[in-house]
Amino acid sequence: MIYDCVIIGGGLAGLTCGIKCAKEGLHTVIISGGMNSLHFSSGSIDLAGYTEKGAIVKKPFEYIKDLIKSNKEHPYTKIGLSSIKKSIDFFIDELASDNIPLNNNGEYNHFRVTPLGAVKPTYLSQESVYSSKGKEIIKSKGKIAILNFKGFRDYYAEQTAANIKNHPIFQDIEITVGSISLPYYHKTEKNLHEFRSIDISRIFETEKYLPRIAEEIKRAAGDAVAISLPAFIGIKNYKSIRQKLEAMTGKFIYEIPTLPPSILGLRIDHALKDRFFSYGGEYIAGEKIVSGKINKNEVESISTLNEGRLSEIKSKYYVLATGSFFSGGLQSRLEGISETIFDLATNGTNPRNKWYSKNFFDKKSHPFLNFGVVTDKNLNAKTKEGKAIKNLLCAGAIIGGYNPIKEGCGGGVAIASAYKCAELIAKDLKK
Amino acid sequence: MNRMETDVIVIGGGATGAGTIRDLALRGVKTILIEKNDIASGATGRNHGLLHSGARYAVKDPESAQECIRENQILRKIAWHCIEDTGGLFVTLPEDDPAYHSLLLDGCKHAGIPAKEISIKKALQLEPNLNPHILSAITVPDGTIDPFRLTSANMLDAIERGAKVLTHTKVVSVIKKGTEIIGVLCRNIHGEEIEIYAKMVVNAAGVWGQEICNLAGIDLPMFPSKGSMLIIDYRINGVVINRCRPPADGDIIVPGDTVSLIGTTSKEIPYDKIDEYTIDDDEIDVLLSDGEKMIPNVRFTRALRAYCGVRPLVAVSGEKQGRNISRGIVLIDHKERDGIDGLVTISGGKLMTYRLMAEKTADLVCSKIGVKAKCKTDKIPLPGSEHKFTSRRTMKKFSGIPDSVVGSTFYRHGQRLRNILTTDKKNYRLICECEMVTEGEIEYAIKKLNVHDLVDLRRRTRIGMGPCQGELCAYRGSGLFHEYGGASPEGSVELLNDFLEERWKGIKPVLWGDGLRESEFTYWIYEGLFGMSNLKNNKKGLKQ
DSSP states (O other): OEEEEEEEOOSHHHHHHHHHHHHTTOOEEEEEOSOOGGGGSOSSBOSOOBOTTSOBOSOHHHHHHHHHHHOTTSHHHHHOHHHHHHHHHHHHHHHHHTTOOEEOBTTBOEEEEOTTSOEEEESBEETTTSOHHHHHHHHTTOOEEEEEETTOTTOOHHHHHHHHTTSGGGTTOOEEEEEEOOGGGGSOSSOGGGOOHHHHHHHHTOGGGHHHHHHHHHHHHTTOSEEEEESOSOSSSHHHHHHHHHHHHTSEEEEEOOSSSOHHHHHHHHHHHHHHHHTTOEEEESOEEEEEEEETTEEEEEEEEETTEEEEEEEEEEEEOOOSTTTTSEEEETTEEEESSSOOOBOOOSOGGGSSOSSTTOTTOOGGGGOOBOBOTTOEEEOTTSOEEEEEEEOGGGBOSOOTTTTTOHHHHHHHHHHHHHHHHHHHHTO | OEEEEOSEEEEOOSHHHHHHHHHHHHTTOOEEEEOSSOTTOSGGGSSOOEEOOSGGGTTTOHHHHHHHHHHHHHHHHHOGGGEEOOOEEEEEOTTSOTHHHHHHHHHHHHHTOOOEEEOHHHHHHHOTTSOTTOSEEEEEOOEEEOHHHHHHHHHHHHHHTTOEEEOSEEEEEEEEETTEEEEEEEEETTSOEEEEEOSEEEEOOGGGHHHHHHHTTOOOOBOOEEEEEEEEESOOOSSEEEESSSSOTTOEEEEETTEEEEEOOOEEOOGGGTTTOOOOHHHHHHHHHHHHHHSGGGGGSOEEEEEEEEEOOBOTTOOOSGGGOBOSEEEEEHHHHHSOBTEEEEEESOGGGHHHHHHHHHHHHHHHHTOOOOOOTTTSOOTTOSSOOOHHHHHHHTTTSOHHHHHHHHHHHGGGHHHHOOSOTTTTOEEETTTTEEHHHHHHHHHHTTOOSHHHHHHHHOTTOSTTSSTTHHHHHHHHHHHHSOOOHHHHHHHHHHHHHHHHHHHGGGOSHHHHHHHHHHHIIIIIISOGGGHHHHHHHHHO
16 A cells, blocks of 8 residues: 655644644544654744743744745745745634634734743634733733632742733733642542643543532632633633633633643644544654665655554655654754654764854854754755655645744744645645 | 851862861861852862772872772761762773773772772672773772762761851852951852851861962962763663773763763863853773773763763972872961961862861861861761661651652652651652652742752752753742742742753763753754743833
8 A cells, every 4th residue: 555645753843744644634643653743832823932042022924035035045935925824824713713712813923921920922822822812901901910820830820920920911910829729639549749731731621510519710820810820721621611711711712831731732632633533634643763765866655664664655755754752753863963754864964062052051052953854945855965756745843944032933934834744745746 | 258167177069178066066166167159069079989909099099099998987877878889890801901900909909998809700790881891800898979968968967066057158258367267257049148266177178278278368279170970861771880991081980879980080170161061072982982992882881971070189388299199188378388277178088088188177267266176077977877777677667659759759868758758648749759859849949958949959869960961940940949048939940940951061072862862852842942042032021
């Protein structure tokens, strides 16, 4: 059997690419090694947050338009503005079909609040992070209560409250801090003080607990019109749970991510998988791809290892969406940087003391975050000899030449490059 | 301005300073210790944590070797909770001069160190990861010692006996009356000035002792020698592995807690670079390539951190050349040397001989201030090491709490475990999962062990010292600092920032492989998800 498209990697880029390919009717498989970076993401999609000098970008599309003119190597330049816009619309539509409405502020960025109380620009957010209702509350200077769960060690409301008070958006807004306790808390042998976000989200997903949680929220929030909670309000039924809690408490509910796992990110991950399956996509989890055969600048096959057995997979097209170092797409050794499956050309340079900056939170960020595979103008991966591989395209963090965190564009590049790859493949195969 | 009075001021919060105030406290002398940073933040906490048998010195420096074996035996009794009796091996590699093997055996015999040749087969049974091509092996009573625990326990005992410890407090000048030093002026972390008067001042500031002498108008040139070490994740050896050859770079692998450590390089550095602590790529290369000669899988194991310390070598009679400098204990009575009364300097030596250095210093100080009491530190155990009991009995008292938690707390705090753990679930919840540090341990350290920030906390508890280097526990720890340590919420976030920056100093020299992966993840969390450096924008925005 020969697939139309094999996607290596099941993160934001791999899943988005898979959905588009499967929707186009291509016989598509995603091979995933395990968890992806959505599990420690904000669940918002950053398109372009910061300029080269670190200033906040107000209008991301306008900024990208200028970026395309000045930076030939940036993945956005290779994708092009119209595909970027189409990909974002596509993404919004797909998630809306899975009950995760994503909001934006038209041509402008909006802000999300971090656990430390920093305020970061982003472009797409879930309703609990950005909505017109929330905007109104901020405008009318309504009182906010920042709440936590008593004994939860992966979030501290006091830090959020103290630092956002310094931000102009929250000036003159009364902010209080409080904590709520859960009914489930007293009846278990487990150490509830060691619960992770995902354990608590399961409590929220248990319908019978909601009235009691609502009472606790009302008690802790007092006369605040809006409350913020660590992001726990369920994974699958988040929309309806939030609506019910808002109705029971009469208060607007905002969500702030916690230490991983990030429930906000998990929602996106689940929704994307649902969409992919709904279009008939195949998904292989827990497989390690060990090598790929390249012949005459074309991938012939890839080999996977599962429970000690090697098997070969063939496809007309391959999309490399393996992510950067953390997810194993790139590897760093004492000798240098390499790509792990095909040993492709990368933009990683030696010596290794040039991979990082002096400080961890350096203004310049770190060069290693820019490292990735070298691609041609259509996102085709290049071999070390500099030849573009016809049927191997790259999507997401494996692409070199941009810094997803410093530029605030990780989500945007992942979605747009994935969409672009799928478009190119579909166009070619449907000829 | 605050004014304090005491019998003796000790400058320097390393093992020697801590040992000195404990020794004096046991003789009934009142002391105040001043440390510009945190306890054990200089050379004390920046070595390989080896409980020397003395064998390393047996061939060339019999006096040091004898000191080591004597102190080795004393510390096993008074500080057992800071020590692991791992045993040690000296192994000869094919490229080493085989003659050194018998020189070492003779030297050990002469110094009274129980050293014994064993078969290669036995050595490999003892240490399966060892290079199988070794030519010979000798067992020696090496062990490991935790310098942070040791220093902290000495201070805790002194404090419980009436001493005062002022950390993050810097001496800015000495107070003189004629040619006599009668006190010091210091400034603490809040910028407050404190005048302290005393009959004697002890300079135990290590390599920084040169500056203290300068304040007193005394020239005491130090010859700083930098030693770098590499920590590898996982404890790849159970026994201390020494290379059987004359002392050189990269000749030892020490297991400790959850990691193993390859030491050490030696580089002379200019005095103005003593606070820089940079590790060069070539030092890493030497440590890795020499390390893998003793344990071949070193290179395939993840490197966790690299760090360096500066040895305080003193030129006793004003030598300008490095080669005449003593590496032994140096105790200087500045009245005799420089005509300045009221000041003594203790320097040189090694972590192993801290107690002996403290004893010698206290003897001199006591003779000057007319105290007749004798040293008791070789007999009275440190807090945590009071009575020896089996850990099984300890465990029973804490049934319900996971054994791993009880075991780790016991390992770090000995009998003081009783002051730390309770069966309240919040008390024993894990904050640092790599090192099994509980909330109760953090609360205890913040309240009882002179902790001012997360870096100090790490030295008392090992929080953030495991494979993830503080990925999750740093944030949790910062929250607890607000809860127990009186830090403001904004202040606690700054502590978090400082802690991650401090971890980065040791991570970046070994940033490759899994270490780089982990750092990328940490960066995603604290910069991407949490927006650490974006916090600056909050305040900037307010100004506009």
